[in-house]
Amino acid sequence: MKANQALRRSTVPAVGSGATRREFLGGGLSALAALPLLPRFGWLDAALGSRRTDRIVVLVDLAGGNDGLNTVVPHADPLYAKARPTLKLAAGDLLPLSPELGLRRELAPLHRRFEAGELAIVQGVGYPRPDRSHFKSIDIWHTAQREPDSAAPGWITRLVEQEPFAAAGRTPLLMCGGGSVPRAIVGAHGPAPQVDRLEALAPAAGPGEGAAARVAALERLAESGGTSGSPLDFLRTTTRAAQRQSAQVARAAERGSVRSDYGRAPIGGSLRLAAQLIAGGLEGNVFYVRQDGYDTHAFQADAHALLLTDLGRALGAFWDDVVAAGAIERVVVLCWSEFGRRVAENGSKGTDHGAAAPLFVLGRDVRGGLHGDAPRLDALVDGDLPHAIDFRRVYAALLAQWFGVAPEPILGAAYAPLPLFGRAG
């Protein structure tokens, strides 16, 4: 059975979850609601078949709250120009997505994928009762919980900590790039590994002969022991994992090569690393990268354009390198931000924190095109765009249709997967 057929049966109601019936009816799935209800488990495993450990997702986190309205732009809507007196973009600044919508020119590499039917733009994505705190909203996106408690693990860690993704010798989840460790990659057993510079992967062994003996001693010092869950146990476990996984990453990096121009921005470096490791055959499934700087409260126009330029170039280069490595059929990219920004610009030629926004899913197996409805600027809630599609329906699609695993145990509730993958079907 094909993945999307399984999807069509996945109209399981969300009992006791944050999802509402309305959300299941959104996004063009309304016809499915009439289908009979099915048992919650069982059908999924049977329908989805094997778990796809050969597949990869690159999670691209646009941190700070990307201005979705000035990314996928409803330039034909007079309310748009009215809300954005200084920041508005005209059709000439944009690449066409539909008669009403345009994509920023800075994202031309993504637009090429859109035209090839390989970019899904999911509109109006968010969650109930939008929170305008960066940190709360990041927690919500990273844990897939509307009210995450302090111990809630990163949602994707619940995928990679299960077999067969977590099998020995694999690096199922890796952050590429510097900066703080995001909650998304912190699981029950600690943080997933992080690499920003390949030359920093080797353990410091010091000068002189006998380096191997010292490295072996470093490993023995980190052998586990002590009270489970204690700070020392945590440090030993993460140190040992860092030693092992750094060696795996270093080996993959040696084998892999890239040649595209990613630009000089950090996001380029992060995606270059991911491409190199994919090309080198790292046995992994999830790469997390982050681009900071989207919190554009003041003088947004230039800063935002620069961020999108860096992003577009880096994603274009990444795509080309992954194609060259012959791995493109196995790779998708999910690109999101913790919230969009207020529809009306503020007095500083910037925008304040908002709510729903579009997100991108990129890949050969992706059902390209526009998903969901264009933003309705005449139906704002507290000055913000309300969400029509819960982001967890995108997560559910990735889990069910791309990785072939049941989403509900990972997300903690049933969310109807959006039809995003399985292009052929």
Add this chain to the structure above:
Amino acid sequence: MNLAPYAVGRDGPFGPAEAAHLLRRAGFGAMPTERAAAVQAGLDATVERLVAPLFAAGAEGDEAARFAALGAGAAPNDELPALQGAWLGRMVHSRAPLAERLALFWHGHFATSIEKVRRGAAMWAQYELFRARGGGRFGELVGAVARDPAMVVWLDSESNEKTHPNENFSRELFELFTLGLSHYDEHDVKEAARCFTGWHLKDGRFWRNERAHDPARKRVLGRDGLQDGDEVIALAVEQPACAEFLGAKLLREFVTDAPSPEAVLEAAAALREERLELAPFLRRLLRSRLFFAAEQRRARIAAPVEWAVGLLRRTGSRVKWSALGRELGEMGQALFAPPNVKGWDGGRAWISSRTLLARGRFAASLAYGDPALGLAVDWDERLGAAAAGDGATLVAVLAERLVDGDLAASSRDELTAFADSADAGRGAERAARIAHLMLSAPEALLQ
């Protein structure tokens, strides 16, 4: 009863282990001789010596002046390394380490980054504000920070105008600086932003731009009639949630990554009793039962700055100050450039494979010497005859100096066996190798 005074004798001793704990948490750790002196002086006198500079900030010796000159005299194109080096130098040499520790806490609390502020002098002035007034009343500190030029730039107060309020500062004032989530709503954010309209800069200094100020009466946090930002700050600080928010954060900084709800309530009550004045509150906290409880010892992951500064103090190594900040950035704590306005999450969030490897590199650089960082320790001179002693002797002496004698038994065995093996080499090289391995043991990151 968490914050009741630790009664020496009845609750336990004040010996070398307790002195080491106190000096690690309230300073950056101490040499064996300093620990012995603290035991000799007793708990009260030691706490008093740590806290006293907070009541008389600015009464600092020549070292501070030397490093202030280094910070202020930085060339524009290498401002950040110079600023970082100047503060780190102060931390390493300070005779008022708690004042620096507290300034570091405030830097993480009111987290402001040079990445946006772009003016090194303003960043340095903000740090001087934290250091000079960090031990005072919290409300006064918030008021000063709201006027601080680096903060004004950082959270866009400059473009907060009557006609178009900018919510950036007012939101973070409630969420991150005073109350925490769920103690205010969007309406409060919007109305408070109006109160702060016109809090601008002129020639780089705070300036009330009356033409940009919205003088209308606003309703904030359930109270009507507020006009100005100072009224918002006063109102926020007197909320019960503020003392709890601040108390929890101070407990996490100085005592435990996971304070109990009861401890938070007690800390909040103590803060209120001290009218939110930090110095007397810290005096109580640092000599409390909770602080000295056995389960708090070596239970907190040291922040990179605390860890590295502690090692530089303990080893007396030379260092190229302007190169040090970048190394700390690799470990996850770039001073004057926190990741975002929330600051560093701290605790387990300090740890990733990347930051662990960076700490390992620093441990190796310190142990073996590193020309790029200017690091050099003369182990023969530091250790004397012990450098040539048997494995157990060398490990014991190094452990006293580097980790206050606290090593897991398994690590002690491993290091002793290594020191007695042919792999260890001889003389200073052997001492350096054992120091490197010891500092790379996971427990060496615990404070």
